[in-house]
Amino acid sequence: MQWTKQNEQTVYENRWFSVNLADVELPDGRHLDHFLIRLRPVAVATVVNEANEVLLLWRHRFITDSWGWELAAGVVEDGEDIAVAAARELEEETGWRPGPLQHLMSVEPSNGLTDARHHIYWADEGEYIGHPVDDFESDRREWVPLKLVPDMVVRGEVPAANMAAALLLLHHLRLGQDT
Numbered sequence: 001m002q003w004t005k006q007n008e009q010t011v012y013e014n015r016w017f018s019v020n021l022a023d024v025e026l027p028d029g030r031h032l033d034h035f036l037i038r039l040r041p042v043a044v045a046t047v048v049n050e051a052n053e054v055l056l057l058w059r060h061r062f063i064t065d066s067w068g069w070e071l072a073a074g075v076v077e078d079g080e081d082i083a084v085a086a087a088r089e090l091e092e093e094t095g096w097r098p099g100p101l102q103h104l105m106s107v108e109p110s111n112g113l114t115d116a117r118h119h120i121y122w123a124d125e126g127e128y129i130g131h132p133v134d135d136f137e138s139d140r141r142e143w144v145p146l147k148l149v150p151d152m153v154v155r156g157e158v159p160a161a162n163m164a165a166a167l168l169l170l171h172h173l174r175l176g177q178d179t
Contacts, residue, residue: 043085047126057138099125
């Protein structure tokens, strides 16, 4: 059952996102108004070291008034390569410069409301270059054993679905079924 967008108009726009209103035709011919949010792509990155520890940020999200573990993330600037943006965000938010990045996954965290795509990368090496420029983004940055990730997700310590999915996939890739 496919819905068909007949037209779309911007209701509000700024440099981060736009709120649009679409006229959508349902398969039975009925029409409905549907609001949607158009967002810039998001680049996400982390490092997993030789001890199978993943570099995470402990931060507060005021919108949901919740604390949780996250990976470094931010919007991709116009014309910027996504992997370059992921490395930039990691360095700015953690003080670690990643080695060669590998694409882990791309997800659409809320595709019923937004067109957001989060592109997640990881490296198996990194170099500490100094205190993070954007230290206001998190309360602390820590190397967390990947073996702890499934229990952290179950306890709600990784509240963002995209971060939980990425960490669980990294857990699987690095530790497999032996844990």
